[in-house]
Each structure stands twice: as C-alpha cells, then as structure tokens.
Amino acid sequence: MADVAGAVLRIGVVGGSVAGCAMAIAGARAGAQVTVYERSDGALEDRGFGIVVPPDLHRELVAAGYLDAGMPTAPVSSRVWLTRQSGRFAARELARQEAAVTACHWGLLWRTLRAGAGAVRYHRGRPVTEVLRAPSGGAVIRTADTEEVYDIVVGADGPRSVTREAVAPGVRPVPAGYAVWRGTLPLTALDGHPHQLELLSTAWVTLGYRGGHGVFYLIPGAEPGSRLLAYAIYGSPPPASWTAARETYVRHIAEEHFPADWAGLVGRGEHTSLAYHHVADFHAPQVADPPFLLAGDAASITRPHTASGATKALQDALCLERVLRGAPSPADALRGYAAERSPEGARLVALGRRLGRAMVERTPDWTAMGAAEVAAWSRAALDGADSYLYGEAEG
Numbered sequence: 001m002a003d004v005a006g007a008v009l010r011i012g013v014v015g016g017s018v019a020g021c022a023m024a025i026a027g028a029r030a031g032a033q034v035t036v037y038e039r040s041d042g043a044l045e046d047r048g049f050g051i052v053v054p055p056d057l058h059r060e061l062v063a064a065g066y067l068d069a070g071m072p073t074a075p076v077s078s079r080v081w082l083t084r085q086s087g088r089f090a091a092r093e094l095a096r097q098e099a100a101v102t103a104c105h106w107g108l109l110w111r112t113l114r115a116g117a118g119a120v121r122y123h124r125g126r127p128v129t130e131v132l133r134a135p136s137g138g139a140v141i142r143t144a145d146t147e148e149v150y151d152i153v154v155g156a157d158g159p160r161s162v163t164r165e166a167v168a169p170g171v172r173p174v175p176a177g178y179a180v181w182r183g184t185l186p187l188t189a190l191d192g193h194p195h196q197l198e199l200l201s202t203a204w205v206t207l208g209y210r211g212g213h214g215v216f217y218l219i220p221g222a223e224p225g226s227r228l229l230a231y232a233i234y235g236s237p238p239p240a241s242w243t244a245a246r247e248t249y250v251r252h253i254a255e256e257h258f259p260a261d262w263a264g265l266v267g268r269g270e271h272t273s274l275a276y277h278h279v280a281d282f283h284a285p286q287v288a289d290p291p292f293l294l295a296g297d298a299a300s301i302t303r304p305h306t307a308s309g310a311t312k313a314l315q316d317a318l319c320l321e322r323v324l325r326g327a328p329s330p331a332d333a334l335r336g337y338a339a340e341r342s343p344e345g346a347r348l349v350a351l352g353r354r355l356g357r358a359m360v361e362r363t364p365d366w367t368a369m370g371a372a373e374v375a376a377w378s379r380a381a382l383d384g385a386d387s388y389l390y391g392e393a394e395g
C-alpha cells in the first residue's frame with residue numbers, strides 16, 4: 001500500500017517484542033517501509049517462559065511466512081485435569097479433554113519473529129518518549145534524540161504503552177487481586193517420574209486446588225531437540241508475614257495443596273527461570289484512531305487463563321496485513337482493523353474474568369468432580385464463548 005500521495009507507506013512501530021515484530025512483518029509484507037523502536041537493549045529472548053498457541057494459528061503463520069517451519073514447538077493433543085485426592089498426597093485424574101495446543105518457548109518465538117522482520121529497521125535501546133499527531137498528517141515518533149514522521153504508528157509497547165495515550169487515554173490495567181508464578185525447569189526434573197513424563201509427552205495438565213490451580217506442560221528448550229518443563233501457578237499473593245522472596249511462595253502453595261509428585265517438581269531448586277506477577281487486565285475500547293493503532297498487550301490484556309495474549313498479538317498482525325492490502329487508504333485500513341480487533345480484546349478480557357472467577361476466585365470442590373462435572377463446569381465458565389483450551393471430553 002502507498003500513502004495518499006502515492007509514496008511508499010511508512011510505518012513506525014513502538015516496541016519490538018512479539019507484537020512489535022509480528023506487526024513489522026505484517027507491514028513489510030503489505031509493501032510498507034517499517035521502522036521498529038525497542039526500548040530494551042538487552043536480549044528479549046532471555047525471557048524463557050512457555051506459551052501455548054492454537055495449532056491452526058501456528059499452521060497459518062507458518063504457511064503465511066510469519067513463522068519459520070523449523071521453529072521448535074512441543075504440540076500436545078489433550079488436556080488432563082488432576083487434583084489431590086482428599087486426605088491423601090496422590091493425584092487423581094478427573095477428566096481428559098481433546099484440547100490441542102502448540103507449546104512454544106517465548107524466547108524462540110520472539111527470535112523467529114525477529115528474524116522474519118529482518119528486512120525492517122529495528123532500533124534496539126531506543127525508548128520512545130512521545131507519539132503525537134503531525135500537523136501535516138501522519139504521526140511523529142519522538143525519542144531522546146530523534147523525531148520521525150510516519151503515515152501509521154503502531155503501539156506494540158506492552159501494558160504501559162505510551163502510544164495508548166493517543167488512542168485510549170487513561171486506560172490502565174485493573175488488578176485481579178491474585179497472582180501467578182511462572183517457572184521453567186530442565187527436563188531432568190522429571191528423572192525418576194516416568195508417569196508424569198509420559199503424561200506430559202501427550203497432554204498439558206491442569207491441577208486444581210481450593211483457591212487456584214496450576215498448569216504444567218513441556219516446551220522446547222534453547223538447545224535443538226531439548227525440552228523444558230514449564231508451569232504457571234495461580235493463587236493468593238504471599239501474606240504480609242511472608243518475609244522471603246515472593247517468587248518462593250509458590251513452593252508453599254504447592255506443598256500445601258498439590259499431590260506430592262507435583263509439589264516436588266515446584267519445590268526443586270534448579271529452575272531455569274521463575275517469576276512472580278500480579279494478574280491484571282484491561283482493554284482499550286477502540287484499538288485504532290488513524291494514524292495510530294494498538295497491538296498485543298498495548299491494546300488489551302486478558303487474564304492468562306485464556307492463553308491468548310501472544311495469540312491475539314499474532315492475529316492482530318494477520319489482520320493488519322489483510323486490511324493494509326484490501327483498504328483504499330491507510331485510514332480506512334486502520335478503521336477496518338479497529339472494527340475487527342476492538343471487540344476481540346473485549347471478548348477475551350470478559351472470558352479471562354469468567355475463567356479467573358471459576359478457576360481462582362471461586363474454585364469448585366475439585367475432589368468431588370469427575371469427567372461429567374468438569375464438562376458441565378467448563379461449559380458454565382465459558383458461557384458460550386469459544387476457547388481452544390476447552391475441548392470435548394475424551395473417551
């Protein structure tokens with residue numbers, strides 16, 4: 001696409017993480033000249049956590065050329081629901097669902113997208129201080145020592161986006177009141193646990209307890225062919241009396257509530273990464289106001305129970321490419337983008353809140369549930385919404 005005067009369209013992208021790189025690929029594929037500004041001069045690939053995406057989205061991104069088919073993934077086809085048996089320290093399987101996911105290493109996903117955006121100008125260590133409308137049309141991106149005008153400015157600058165102020169001023173993340181611990185462990189953590197290893201080779205595991213749940217799955221490691229064990233555990237933040245590092249409180253949760261085998265994994269010291277976050281969410285009512293548009297976590301954050309933040313960012317990019325190719329002008333393209341992506345952000349935030357209520361704030365008595373109860377409870381929590389994480393019960 002060209003700008004209104006017929007010159008090559010210029011797109012500036014604020015933020016060079018998953019959303020920023022995917023949006024840069026989208027712009028470049030639609031024929032624009034793209035420049036990315038990334039605040040960090042460190043290695044984004046070192047974030048090291050696991051994420052899952054829908055298998056059909058992964059296939060679409062490979063077919064469309066956004067992702068290299070050689071990027072390691074760890075696909076599994078099922079979801080297994082476990083809880084600790086009442087009065088015992090052993091796990092009980094409640095249900096199995098067909099809920100295929102393609103598990104990825106966040107850092108490898110970023111690296112692949114960054115390589116895919118290879119032809120665009122990517123400025124590392126360049127924080128954007130301000131974005132504003134240019135009097136002559138288009139928008140200005142300001143850094144400490146540069147000022148450039150673009151036809152379109154994409155805000156892919158995460159939860160505390162400076163770009164969002166130009167599109168949806170005053171919209172801020174709303175705390176959910178609970179926390180998540182994310183960790184990764186070398187696969188040797190499963191040495192001597194053949195049953196868990198076998199389970200995780202074909203399924204991802206949800207472990208329910210009163211007051212929260214944990215999710216466990218294998219992801220590719222940085223070394224070719226290797227795997228890591230990844231988890232995300234949700235629950236109440238540490239009490240004021242907890243004087244050790246907040247990250248370590250997850251071990252207390254696991255010891256209190258998990259079956260012994262699973263608590264043992266969380267309790268192991270050899271984590272390759274461990275982080276603590278407060279869960280929060282928000283969505284911008286409109287994700288574009290020409291010449292600005294928002295993508296990824298800058299536009300909306302859903303509670304991670306939907307496993308849809310990076311997924312949405314990648315879908316945002318596919319949408320941007322489509323509207324840039326199909327619309328008569330950049331402003332029309334951005335209006336088309338807003339019409340499609342604004343409701344999706346709102347939908348995911350609403351779904352994340354329902355799942356958060358069901359899985360953390362008002363957990364059921366997992367010990368009394370079986371496959372039929374999990375199916376009925378899942379249907380009630382989804383309330384008609386679509387989620388790739390919830391499938392049909394297996395045999």
Ligand SMILES: Cc1cc2nc3c(=O)[nH]c(=O)nc-3n(C[C@H](O)[C@H](O)[C@H](O)COP(=O)(O)OP(=O)(O)OC[C@H]3O[C@@H](n4cnc5c(N)ncnc54)[C@H](O)[C@@H]3O)c2cc1C
Pocket residue numbers: 014015016017018019020037038039040044050051052053126127128129156157158159160161162180182232277295296297298304307308309310311312313
């Ligand atoms: C516990 C947990 C589990 C999750 N699991 C999943 C999952 O399974 N599946 C899934 O799809 N999603 C998942 N997510 C969500 C996913 O990780 C995020 O949605 C995604 O990584 C967001 O990418 P982003 O590029 O929008 O934002 P970010 O990764 O936050 O990137 C924003 C970038 O902008 C840069 N930046 C910020 N301000 C400026 C500035 N002023 N100038 C220049 N650069 C700037 C930052 O340095 C950063 O690199 C999970 C999230 C959590 C917390």
